[in-house]
Amino acid sequence: MNPPAFRLQDLRRIYQEGDTRRAALDGLSLDIERGSFVAVVGASGSGKSTLLAVLGALDRGYEGRVEVLGQDLARLDERALGRLRNATLGFVFQSFHLLPHLTVLDNVASPALFADEPFDAAQAALLALRQVGLEDRALDRPQHLSGGQRQRVALARALLRSPPILLCDEPTGNLDSRTGAEVIALLERLHQEHQRTVIVVTHEERLAQRAQRRIALEDGRVKEDSGAA
Amino acid sequence: MRASSLGRLVVGELRRSRGALGASGFGILAGTAALVFFLALGLQVRAVLLGQVFPLDRVELEPAAKPEPGLLTLLVGGGRSPAGVKQETVERLGRMPGVSAVFPRLRFAFPSGAFGGAELIGREIGTHEMLAEGLDARLIAPDLEAGLSFEDPLRKPGAACKEDGDCEKEQYCERASGAPEGVCSAPVPVVVSPYLVELFNKGLAPAHGLPPVGKTLIQKARGITFRFQLGVSMMGKARAGAPRSAKARVVGISPNAMDLGATVPIEVVRRWNQEFHGAEAAGSYSSVVLRMERPDQVATVIRMAEAEGLVPRDTRARDVSVLIAGVIGLLALVAGVILVVASSTIAYTFRVLVNERRVEIGVYRSLGATPGDIGAWWLAVAVVVGLAGGGLGGGVARALAWVIDLLAREKLPDFPFKPATFFQFPGWLLAGGAAAGALFALVGAVAGVRQAARLDPAKALLDP
Numbered sequence: 001m002n003p004p005a006f007r008l009q010d011l012r013r014i015y016q017e018g019d020t021r022r023a024a025l026d027g028l029s030l031d032i033e034r035g036s037f038v039a040v041v042g043a044s045g046s047g048k049s050t051l052l053a054v055l056g057a058l059d060r061g062y063e064g065r066v067e068v069l070g071q072d073l074a075r076l077d078e079r080a081l082g083r084l085r086n087a088t089l090g091f092v093f094q095s096f097h098l099l100p101h102l103t104v105l106d107n108v109a110s111p112a113l114f115a116d117e118p119f120d121a122a123q124a125a126l127l128a129l130r131q132v133g134l135e136d137r138a139l140d141r142p143q144h145l146s147g148g149q150r151q152r153v154a155l156a157r158a159l160l161r162s163p164p165i166l167l168c169d170e171p172t173g174n175l176d177s178r179t180g181a182e183v184i185a186l187l188e189r190l191h192q193e194h195q196r197t198v199i200v201v202t203h204e205e206r207l208a209q210r211a212q213r214r215i216a217l218e219d220g221r222v223k224e225d226s227g228a229a
Numbered sequence: 230m231r232a233s234s235l236g237r238l239v240v241g242e243l244r245r246s247r248g249a250l251g252a253s254g255f256g257i258l259a260g261t262a263a264l265v266f267f268l269a270l271g272l273q274v275r276a277v278l279l280g281q282v283f284p285l286d287r288v289e290l291e292p293a294a295k296p297e298p299g300l301l302t303l304l305v306g307g308g309r310s311p312a313g314v315k316q317e318t319v320e321r322l323g324r325m326p327g328v329s330a331v332f333p334r335l336r337f338a339f340p341s342g343a344f345g346g347a348e349l350i351g352r353e354i355g356t357h358e359m360l361a362e363g364l365d366a367r368l369i370a371p372d373l374e375a376g377l378s379f380e381d382p383l384r385k386p387g388a389a390c391k392e393d394g395d396c397e398k399e400q401y402c403e404r405a406s407g408a409p410e411g412v413c414s415a416p417v418p419v420v421v422s423p424y425l426v427e428l429f430n431k432g433l434a435p436a437h438g439l440p441p442v443g444k445t446l447i448q449k450a451r452g453i454t455f456r457f458q459l460g461v462s463m464m465g466k467a468r469a470g471a472p473r474s475a476k477a478r479v480v481g482i483s484p485n486a487m488d489l490g491a492t493v494p495i496e497v498v499r500r501w502n503q504e505f506h507g508a509e510a511a512g513s514y515s516s517v518v519l520r521m522e523r524p525d526q527v528a529t530v531i532r533m534a535e536a537e538g539l540v541p542r543d544t545r546a547r548d549v550s551v552l553i554a555g556v557i558g559l560l561a562l563v564a565g566v567i568l569v570v571a572s573s574t575i576a577y578t579f580r581v582l583v584n585e586r587r588v589e590i591g592v593y594r595s596l597g598a599t600p601g602d603i604g605a606w607w608l609a610v611a612v613v614v615g616l617a618g619g620g621l622g623g624g625v626a627r628a629l630a631w632v633i634d635l636l637a638r639e640k641l642p643d644f645p646f647k648p649a650t651f652f653q654f655p656g657w658l659l660a661g662g663a664a665a666g667a668l669f670a671l672v673g674a675v676a677g678v679r680q681a682a683r684l685d686p687a688k689a690l691l692d693p
Contacts, residue, residue, distance in 0.1 A: 053687035058595060078599040086597025093690055097592045101245055113234040114597035157596075169691055 003070030005165055005197040006032040006055055011064040013050050013220070024050040025062070026220035032213075034069075034164070035195040037188070038227070039202055039211035047220040048201040049169060055199065056089055056167045057081045069164070086114050090158030094170035096150040098142035098157075104129065105138040108156045115161070128156035132186060148179025155186060166190065168200040172207055184210055230602040239609045246582055250610070253578045253673075254618040256571025257666045261622025263564035265654075265662040266629055271557030272653040276528055278549050288527050289334070290314075290322075290539035291516035314514040318537055322519060325533055327526035332365040333514035334487075335498045339470075339505035340462035343477070343491065345455020354439070355455070357463035360490030363498030368518060369420055372483035379418045379480060381496035387413030393476075399454075405504045406460070406470035416454055416478035417493050422486040453479045457491075460505045467505035475501075485518070516542050568665065572673035575614070579607065579677025583684070590681055591689030604682035611674030612667050619666020623659040630654070 013025040025047045032038055040048050053059035054066055057073055060081075066073045068084065076084065085091075098107045105125050112121030129135045132152040134145075142150055151171060158166055171187065172180035184207050191198045200207060208214050213227035243250060292313035314333065323331040337360065344355030369379040383403065388395070389410050390402035396413035404411025430441035454476060461472035477493070486492035502510035519534070521527055531541055583590070590603055630652040637651060 049691040050687075053691055056595065058690070059685075059687040078601065082594075082597045082599040082602070085595055091595045091690075097588055097690060099589055099592065101241070110593070111596040113237065114230060114593065114602065118231065118233070 002034060003067065004031040005034045005069060007067040009065040011054065011062055011066060013054060013059065013062045023220045028222060030222065030225065032197065032199065034197055036213055037191045037198045037211045038213045038215060039200050039208035040215050040217060041202060041208050042217035046217040048217055051217070052167055052169050052201050056091060057084055082114060083116065086111055087161045088163050088165060090163040090166045092151070092154050092158050092166065092168040092171050094173040096154045098150055098153055100141060100143050103139050103141060104134065104153050107142060107153060108160055110157065111160045124160055128159045131159060132156045146179070147175050148182055151175060151183050152186065159190070165197045168198065170202055171200060172202065172204055180204070230598065230605065235605060235609055238606045239613060242610050243613060249578050249582060250614050253571065253575040254614045256574050257568065257615055257618030257670055258622040258625065260564055260568030260571050260669065261619040261662045261666045262625040263567055264561055264665060265623045265626035265658060267557055267560040267564060268658055269626060269630060269652040269654050271553060273648060273651055274553050276653060277648050278553065287518055287520045288531060289516050289518045289542040290534050291542045293538055293540040314517050314539070319514065319517055321537065322517060322534065325530055327521050327523065327530050328519050329522045330520040332368045332518040333495065334362055334364055334516045334518065335495050335502065336362040336515045337498060338502045338510035339460055339467035340465055342458035342462050343455055344458065346453065348453055360487065362487050362490065362492055362515065363495030364485065364492050365495055368485050369483050372420070372485065373481045377480040379420065379494060381494040382415040382417060383412065401476035403475060406473060416476040417457070417497050418480045419477045419491045419493055420481045420483045420486045421479060421491060422488050423482050423484060424488045426482055459501060469507055470505040568669045572669040575611065575670050575673030576676055579611065579674045580680065583607065583677045583681045587684060587689045590684050591686040594686035595690060600682040604678050607674060607678040607681045608671065611670045611678065615667035615670025616663050618670065619663035622666060623662040627654055
């Protein structure tokens with residue numbers, strides 16, 4: 001039996017703020033199956049973004065156990081973690097985080113910089129842009145695109161290495177409702193077509209309702225989990 | 230991260246931040262230019278001083294850190310071996326590239342005195358303490374008037390004898406202590422230094438009411454004679470042999486003669502050292518004079534001879550060289566201060582740039598970059614800035630030197646030893662300048678690089 005996309009056991013993330021310790025994540029234990037579309041919801045400060053950082057191997061300061069596709073993150077060195085982020089995980093951020101000095105094509109191709117083996121990054125980038133319908137804007141700068149287009153470019157960048165897992169932090173948070181709906185539809189399509197695991201951190205109820213599973217966090221704990229056994 | 234990826238990141242950063250990095254690199258350029266310029270000046274000045282001004286085409290070397298035997302040592306302690314340069318060392322020195330001839334020197338290893346001068350100044354004068362040394366005849370011959378010789382008189386020994394009366398007029402009986410008989414010998418030829426003549430004329434002669442002995446007077450006298458008192462002096466006797474005397478004749482004045490004392494053929498000293506001090510005093514030399522093929526080879530030969538444990542005996546060149554090195558060192562220090570300031574500018578620039586690139590660094594981390602990849606990226610930027618600044622600095626130094634040489638050729642009057650160029654730019658200096666530029670840039674950038682490598686991507690991306 002294949003291991004789940006993510007397995008969390010008693011996950012804690014404590015921040016030391018002066019003399020006080022604040023638990024951003026406080027004993028989370030859950031599995032996220034492969035190919036599932038999961039929405040993580042909760043109020044500001046509930047621990048959503050912290051959870052995404054831990055799942056994305058960006059934050060190693062946690063306690064407990066986190067497995068990604070059966071690999072214990074604590075046992076991986078920086079190089080292995082980098083390889084994991086490069087080929088297995090795709091990130092989409094609320095603020096897009098496109099690099100303004102690069103063209104759309106170069107932005108989408110940028111994961112190739114950190115790939116172990118060289119490949120035709122431009123070709124792969126064009127393919128990824130085609131998937132999000134922005135092939136014709138390849139040579140534009142991100143600042144000349146609309147918000148929705150920028151988020152689609154960010155999605156194309158996340159898709160460059162065809163990762164099995166997409167991690168999205170408020171992907172519609174900076175978009176109006178129409179373009180937000182477009183992005184939600186795109187995420188659904190990416191999930192369905194390739195059986196990707198998509199985890200979306202969101203405030204937006206409309207997006208959360210489209211997910212197969214809804215995990216609500218409060219004060220770093222699971223308040224509600226629609227997929228709980 | 231692959232090298233091609235690193236190259237793309239570095240080129241991209243250099244393009245985007247050319248203003249800020251250019252300003253930082255300019256400091257490195259200025260500092261390196263000053264450093265290379267002053268060092269090139271120092272190298273050439275030192276080469277001219279060591280190669281031309283002081284030793285001309287020769288240098289005298291002696292064993293390092295061995296004090297010369299003073300009178301007290303000679304007399305109270307019986308003297309110590311006056312030489313430390315073995316024959317095999319002399320031969321090795323002779324084979325060094327650039328050395329055309331080697332002339333060993335050998336000092337008296339026993340007490341001696343000298344008395345005479347009646348022919349020249351009308352009455353007998355002398356000293357109970359006499360310093361003397363032996364020198365190769367080839368080194369003295371060019372300074373002698375025609376018809377005068379500086380060869381060991383026993384090369385042409387006379388008849389056997391027991392005392393001076395057995396020999397012809399002007400000869401004396403050279404009979405070693407304890408030997409049943411000796412051979413008749415011409416007087417031992419002696420040369421003195423112009424310095425000693427000057428000292429006698431300006432100091433001793435007026436004090437004792439004696440006439441000055443000019444070179445002309447010595448030439449007219451055609452060889453003033455005196456007697457060496459061997460094996461004994463005012464302060465004691467030699468460790469071996471019985472005191473005796475030997476007849477000597479001053480045959481000339483030579484700048485190669487020892488400053489304060491008498492210089493005789495080296496074979497004579499070897500013989501007498503063996504008689505009055507034993508075989509060890511005759512087996513090695515006090516110092517060696519090296520003649521070069523070209524004056525500019527002196528500095529190189531001195532460096533090579535240091536490996537043999539020999540240093541220049543005449544320290545004037547070395548002292549001036551040290552002085553020059555000190556001055557150049559101070560100027561280089563100024564250049565170093567410029568580099569330190571440049572380094573701190575780079576530190577500031579890198580901190581600002583890394584702060585500006587927080588999100589970008591975070592994005593790259595999310596795309597697979599390790600902290601090491603990020604560090605390598607910024608380190609490479611620093612190295613490129615440093616190498617470029619350092620390399621250009623070397624070029625600026627060369628250009629400046631060219632202008633100064635041009636001005637010197639046209640504006641400065643000729644003076645002795647005026648060089649064709651005042652600067653030396655060996656390849657290692659230019660390469661070292663570029664390396665120094667890279668080093669100072671790295672040192673400046675290191676805090677920024679650490680900051681970049683340690684940046685928390687989660688904070689940069691999810692909590693902006």
